[in-house]
């Protein structure tokens with residue numbers, strides 16, 4: 001499936017968000033609609049598509065999978081109506097024609113049927129941030145019931161869901177760490193046993209992390225950068241038994257792309273650093289985890305906080321101030 005977006009509009013057109021420069025937000029335009037070209041491809045009427053950090057980074061060319069191809073229609077997933085009327089959640093491969101369009105082409109093998117009555121906006125808002133912790137806990141950490149989890153960066157959309165998902169998947173203690181005091185206060189209501197503020201002097205933050213989370217089994221790290229660099233030695237040094245495995249799952253990098261990692265730390269504690277994302281977990285394994293996550297979001301078991309905006313206002317949506325933790329969802 002490919003779409004020559006410079007081609008003249010034809011009967012097969014659709015309105016879409018179109019990125020023509022990595023320096024500017026997408027604009028709402030009529031573009032030719034790609035034809036389904038492979039056996040499993042179908043055209044779907046898009047009902048909702050989430051504006052995730054991953055979508056922004058693809059649209060500004062900074063995502064690690066970006067190949068620098070323009071123009072592109074952003075959007076990596078969404079909820080849509082199939083030609084047979086079924087309501088689908090679909091994930092798109094890294095194509096140039098994404099989900100931020102009235103219609104797009106989806107692969108049925110990367111789609112799952114949602115129960116009638118599902119709120120498309122909640123699913124479009126929650127699946128991407130939710131799968132970050134769901135997949136990490138199931139496919140990377142191999143979380144066992146009763147194991148303790150620290151969520152580093154628990155105040156964002158993905159972090160808030162990570163607290164709920166760790167709880168839902170049977171974690172023992174769940175600790176949420178973040179820098180926004182007001183949003184930290186919301187975490188106990190979502191299932192956190194304890195919260196840790198990442199604000200303040202390095203030594204104070206390290207002491208707080210050590211006191212609250214030294215003996216966790218799993219860290220879900222959305223921050224990397226300086227907070228991870230503070231937290232790793234803080235936890236490793238304060239552990240009651242340093243030989244106990246500590247699975248450090250790298251998921252996001254909102255606080256920095258790099259850290260300095262002292263070699264001694266890897267000798268002094270059983271620290272197992274790994275990532276979870278496209279590549280480190282295969283597409284089939286990610287897809288296999290999605291139905292249960294979708295079910296939980298559809299059933300309202302996991303709280304998501306969407307902010308629906310019309311696709312036609314994509315330019316405004318792109319730069320609108322949105323409270324962290326909320327997810328903009330574009331609706332055609």
Ligand SMILES: NC(=O)c1ccc[n+]([C@@H]2O[C@H](COP(=O)([O-])OP(=O)(O)OC[C@H]3O[C@@H](n4cnc5c(N)ncnc54)[C@H](OP(=O)(O)O)[C@@H]3O)[C@@H](O)[C@H]2O)c1
Nearest residue numbers: 053132155156157158159180251252253255276277324325
């Ligand atoms: N690997 C995967 O499978 C996967 C899947 C989905 C998402 N992700 C990644 O996960 C990350 C978080 O995604 P999201 O959807 O939760 O984004 P989000 O809703 O925008 O939340 C980001 C959070 O990070 C906080 N933050 C920013 N800088 C910080 C710092 N220096 N120290 C502490 N907190 C800081 C922000 O809160 P304040 O600014 O208020 O402190 C905000 O709450 C992104 O990097 C995203 O790409 C990865």
